[in-house]
Every structure is written in structure tokens, then in C-alpha cells.
Amino acid sequence: MITAHVNHxxxxxxxxxxxxxxxxxxxxxxxxxxxxxxxxxxxxxFNPHQQSFSLMVDGYHFSIDxxxxxxxxxxxxTKDDDASSSxxxxxxxxxxxxxQVFVEVDATVDKDSSILVLEAMKMxxxxxxxxxxxxxxxxxxxxxxxxxxxxxFRILPSPNPQ
Numbered sequence: 001m002i003t004a005h006v007n008h009x010x011x012x013x014x015x016x017x018x019x020x021x022x023x024x025x026x027x028x029x030x031x032x033x034x035x036x037x038x039x040x041x042x043x044x045x046f047n048p049h050q051q052s053f054s055l056m057v058d059g060y061h062f063s064i065d066x067x068x069x070x071x072x073x074x075x076x077x078t079k080d081d082d083a084s085s086s087x088x089x090x091x092x093x094x095x096x097x098x099x100q101v102f103v104e105v106d107a108t109v110d111k112d113s114s115i116l117v118l119e120a121m122k123m124x125x126x127x128x129x130x131x132x133x134x135x136x137x138x139x140x141x142x143x144x145x146x147x148x149x150x151x152x153f154r155i156l157p158s159p160n161p162q
Contacts, residue, residue, distance in 0.1 A: 021033040028042060092149060092150045093148065094148055096121075096145075140152055
């Protein structure tokens, strides 16, 4: 059994494998055929070690993390219950389009540093870091439409020097 976490919001449990027809028409570009429909898929990023990938399907962005039973058990055993360790999660305050991303995952950011630009109603809104730390999740890409409440990024706090 595989569990797929999609866009850090949805969880799908996959207990059977479905056959899906596909055709590669360019590097990392595919046509998928499923239930008599054709989908255009672009593979944006793939991390085999983390069992995660990012793709666009018909213009919609998806970040997917796959976890088997063993990985879920390990995650649950190593999970830190301290709320402060979960970091700062920043959600889209309004629907809009990601116009520019200034940093990459694993970057160290300072409080109030600019992370991305969210355009809404012809206004550009700079979304800044609410705390200093390491950017550990950035599931959006430039040109992507986001809805209010979508995850924009997550920052883990920097460890306190002792």
C-alpha cells in the first residue's frame, strides 16, 4: 500500500496499481490517457531519495510525496511533538498567481525577507518570511494559480545556539 500526499493538503491511499497509457512527446513531457481522457503532463522535479515529485497536469501544479507503510512508521516514530519545531507555515492570504519566487528550498532566510510575489487583482503582493530559519517546503512555481489557503512555503526555525 502506498500513501500519496498531494500539495500538502490531500492524502490518497493507493492499494492497487492501475494501468495508464502514456506517450512521451518531449523530454519530461507526456500525454496520459485515462478513462477516455487525454492529459498533458510535465515532470518538473523528481527526487527518488525522498520519493517525491512535482508536476503540472493540464496547467495545474501538483507536489506529490509517496510513502509506503515503512516510511510512514519511521515518520511517526521520529516526529517531534514540540509545536515550535513545526516551523512557520505560510498560506496564500488571497487567490492569485505566483509571479516571482526569490529563494529555493533549503535556503536560509531572515525574518521579513522576501520569499515570493503573489499577484492578485493586478496588484503585486510581496510575501515575506514570518521568521528566520530554513525554507523546507516551497510547493509553488512561477505562473501557478493558487487559492486562498494554499500552502506557499514553510520555514523551520534556526536552532538556538547554546
